[in-house]
Amino acid sequence: MTGAPTRLDLAALSGVSAALLALEVLLLRLFAFSHWHHFAGLAVSLALLGLGAAGTTLALAGRHRASRGDGWFLVGLLVTGFGYLLLLGLQSRIALRPLVAGWHPAELARLLLVDFVAFLPFFGAGLAIGQVFLRWPRHTRRLYAADLLGGGLGSLGAAGLLAVAPVEVGLAVVAALLFALTGLWAVRRRLRAGALAGLLGLGISLAAVLQPPAPAMSDFKALSRLRELPGVETLAVEPGLAGRLTVLRAESLRFAPGLSLRWPRGVPAQDVAVIGSDRVVPLPRAWPAPAEHLAASLAGLPLRLRPEGPVLVLGSSAWQTPLAAQGRPVSWGEPDGRLLDIARARGAPEAGMTLVEEGAWRFLATAEPGAFAVIALDRAWAGGDAASEDYALTVEGLSLALAALSDDGLLAIPLPLDYPPRHYPRLMASLTEALARQDGPAPGERVAVLRGLQALLVLASPQALSEADRGTLSAFAERWRFDTAWRPGLDREATNRFHRLDTPLFHDIARAVFAGRPLPAEARRFHTAPAELDRPYPWRSLAWSQAPGLVQELGGRGWSYLDWTLILSLVATLVASLLAFLLILVPLGRLPPIRPPFRRLSVAGYFAALGFGYILVELVIFQRLILYLGEPVLAAALVFATFLVGSGLGSAMAPESATRASRRTVYLAVAGGLALALVPFAAVRLLSEPVLPLRLLVLVALLLPLAWAMGRPFPWALRQLADQRRWIPWAWGINGFASVLGASLASLVSVQFGQSTTLAAGILCYVAAFAIAGRWLTPR
Incomplete structure (x- = not known):
């Protein structure tokens, strides 16, 4: 085992991170097709849950992880790739009826199974990513930069795939690329079993690219009902960022909403x-x-x-x-x-x-x-x-x-x-x-x-x-x-x-x-x-306070008047938080004592504040950018890519010294970035003016300084734990748990209290992290 990561190691790390972020973007379109809403918060929660659980697994692996570094990384790559294929297979076989899940436990179980199986590839990616930080703790900046830069490219690549191919093809293509990378890495590391597993996964993925298994669709969906009409002909099927477009023709297809019942003649077919x-x-x-x-x-x-x-x-x-x-x-x-x-x-x-x-x-x-x-x-x-x-x-x-x-x-x-x-x-x-x-x-x-x-x-x-x-x-x-x-x-x-x-x-x-x-x-x-x-x-x-009375007053019909997106978002928040608690926090109780100047509570508070702060700010900016870009998938790709690439650059440039001066430098940059990022919330008419390419450039220019600044506090603090390696996964897990909860709560807070409240909460988290870090440092 070398003392520093090679270029191939950094490339592999970037590749698995790209697969992770590509899946986040692809899930938005997959959820919108199989459910009725993109559920961006759930997609991000699943990603962070997988990362956090992987951090806990690595922490519990103890002293043996260093001697099995290549094995851990290989396992992470393979779990990610085969998790992709499992997700693709389940989505093609299980048709969901989400609106029935409120009163049919079996439907709720099917819904949670299909949704939370996406945890598996995220968990595998977390194993691979977390392992390199444990293996090379003194190269945190390079590793974090490669991680985030790869994620940014994966986010943009997923948007590009959705523009030209259906979501199932996009999933299969990403899986194929990941397995190809796995096989190459395993060959270079002389891991024969890993090379064979990568080759097997590549073959299955390429078969899925050539014969993509379309997502299953329940009979509740409009497309399913229209296809069952007599004589229906499919004229075209086209991919796109807004979703799959299907053009149908039949003499029975006649639409006239708002037409008087007294109209005496027919309605033309369309x-x-x-x-x-x-x-x-x-x-x-x-x-x-x-x-x-x-x-x-x-x-x-x-x-x-x-x-x-x-x-x-x-x-x-x-x-x-x-x-x-x-x-x-x-x-x-x-x-x-x-x-x-x-x-x-x-x-x-x-x-x-x-x-x-x-x-x-x-x-x-x-x-x-x-x-x-x-x-x-x-x-x-x-x-x-x-x-x-x-x-x-x-x-x-x-x-x-x-x-x-x-x-x-x-x-x-x-x-x-x-x-x-x-x-x-x-x-x-x-x-x-x-x-x-x-x-x-x-x-x-x-x-x-x-x-x-x-x-x-x-x-x-x-x-x-x-x-x-x-x-x-x-x-x-x-x-x-x-x-x-x-x-x-x-x-x-x-x-x-x-x-x-x-x-x-x-x-x-x-x-x-x-x-x-x-x-x-x-x-x-x-x-x-x-x-x-x-x-x-x-x-x-x-x-919320009126929902029980509404259901009681209207009986069974009252269930259809509830906003099921908000209810299922709340259910997903509770389930994701429970899983995060069980998979991330509970197993971490048997760690060695932490040495001064750190304390367990201060480390937990700091990394939790960063987790909440980063994800709340990122997701509320995603919500606001839909105003300027229109399409949620495009907004998600732009925000995820900008934040990851910017944070990767910021990570590579984070100071290593543990002084009050370095803390002040790190958080002054965050404050400046937040001030610049307020422009999309204030200059609404101004930013609505430019044509789309110029609008994209302006938005990236406004967000990149914030992303760069927000990429620095995490590796800066993680670097301080380099001499207490077993606490690095714990810090990672705490950050992951907070991020899971924050991602699930972001949309609920914005809907209930407003986007400005979500943004203010994120800013307060960074203020809290700044204050906690002051307890660790000398006044130099």
């Missing part, structure tokens, strides 16, 4: 694009397309009210404003360029449509004031996830939309109808706040709400709705039998005529919001505060 497994977007087979039925639809109402002027459609769903607006100047802003390519190939530009590959927030932030007669947020019809950032439907986003309207323009927001209404009260509160921030009449004078059997349309204008508008609304509602839930001057008795409810609840909610009065009891079961930039979660409806 193709349908499914992104991932649940997001459904109907597409005409050719433009111009038959659209006579939209004259009787809520989708066509805004265009009837404003028959002239440019139209902006933001996002896509089964709501079909682009179809209703054909023949007029229409701009369609959609972040998934594959949908635009299909529309372009089918003649949409010739029908007067301008196709722009852009997200809703950026389109609104860069739009000319007063540019549009109608802005339709079609994306709202698809709803959203309680923990998914949707900045366009915040108070600030709605304010941008109102500013982009002409003086008498209309903002149209469609919602699926549910009763009691979950999302409608919060949307009305957000819209009212946005209207109140503008000069003009009272918000209630500028809003109209129409309700059908299954759809709800909210209309808002910068100015009061005119008498002509009111007349058109009344005539349309009367002819096509829609209930007018709200318009200026409407009596309560006239709001519940056609699709009758026990009470005119939608009218009562609007009146209460506009008057600033308490909401009706049915609405108070949900979270109804306006969605704001700091808490951009407009689809969160769960009020």
Whole structure:
């Protein structure tokens, strides 16, 4: 065994770290397909749980680990690679029904099995990574730099794979590369068994690349249901960062949400694009397309009210404003360029449509004031996830939309109808706040709400709705039998005529919001505060204290009204924390006494503070960068890569001396980096302006100094334990436990208390680490 790591050792370390971070990114897409949300916090928790448990395993291995260094590293490489293959196999065979897990223990067990099997490759990577730090403790900076630089490259590589290949192919490709590296390393180390195992794994991985096992899909998924329709033909399947896109065709595929029940004729057949497994977007087979039925639809109402002027459609769903607006100047802003390519190939530009590959927030932030007669947020019809950032439907986003309207323009927001209404009260509160921030009449004078059997349309204008508008609304509602839930001057008795409810609840909610009065009891079961930039979660409806009463009041139906992302995130937090406690902390009780100036409690406090602080800051920045980049996978790849590469560089440059001066130097850099990283939270409009490549460069430039600074405190402190080697894995394990808990809590804290609270908590953790480190040092 040499006294320093070779280049091959550093390359192998970078490779296993790249595989680890690639899996973190790939899990986001895998979870989104098999579940319904990317569950980034769970992916990070699993990674950190594996690393922490590996640190504990190495600590318990005792004095024999040095003599078996090559063996430990080889075992870590092989466990990582075969863990990849096991994950791929289970995901292809077990179809999950996550929404049933709340009341079916067997489904919950299947869900936890499939999710937590990802622990295995992370554990293997942790064995390999942790072992090199124990083997060469005086080369911590080089090792940590190789580790983090490899992780950054793996994060970017995973995003690149997802852009050109399905997630199952991405998993198989990473596994193949890892096994190839394992075999090469084993050959150079003359480990015949390791070389053969690497060759076997490489063969299996290459077979999976050529014949990729697609993730299993439950019958609850929209894609599964659509494929079961008679005569369905699959026209195309394309990979992409936003998820797998599947284009289907059948004569039975007909979509008309918001259509009146009094429409006397048929609805034309359309193709349908499914992104991932649940997001459904109907597409005409050719433009111009038959659209006579939209004259009787809520989708066509805004265009009837404003028959002239440019139209902006933001996002896509089964709501079909682009179809209703054909023949007029229409701009369609959609972040998934594959949908635009299909529309372009089918003649949409010739029908007067301008196709722009852009997200809703950026389109609104860069739009000319007063540019549009109608802005339709079609994306709202698809709803959203309680923990998914949707900045366009915040108070600030709605304010941008109102500013982009002409003086008498209309903002149209469609919602699926549910009763009691979950999302409608919060949307009305957000819209009212946005209207109140503008000069003009009272918000209630500028809003109209129409309700059908299954759809709800909210209309808002910068100015009061005119008498002509009111007349058109009344005539349309009367002819096509829609209930007018709200318009200026409407009596309560006239709001519940056609699709009758026990009470005119939608009218009562609007009146209460506009008057600033308490909401009706049915609405108070949900979270109804306006969605704001700091808490951009407009689809969160769960009020934790009200959940038991809601289930008791509505019986079995009440379970479907709960925000299962938040509930499963909480369950995952509890399970991950319990596993971390059992796998990381409990086994570490039999360590030798630690020598001064260290104490067990101070070491635990320091590395726990770093674990919490690093992961909270990293994940809250990931949440905020979705505002600028739109796609969570792209934001995750950028944040993970920037933090890992930056932290790797910072690690390589961390001071080795244990003095108060070096501590001050390390943490002053962290403070400066945090100050610079506050820019994405403050200069929102400014950072929304540049084109995507320039935006990426600006964001990297803002985050890289912070990542560099945050990479220094951990190896700086770890270096101080070089003379007490058996305490290094313990410090690593404590850091891992805190990171697991922090990763699981980050999204819950942001949803409940706001992103600024999550960021403040992370900053306080670094303050605590700075204070604890002062107890170890001399005043030199």
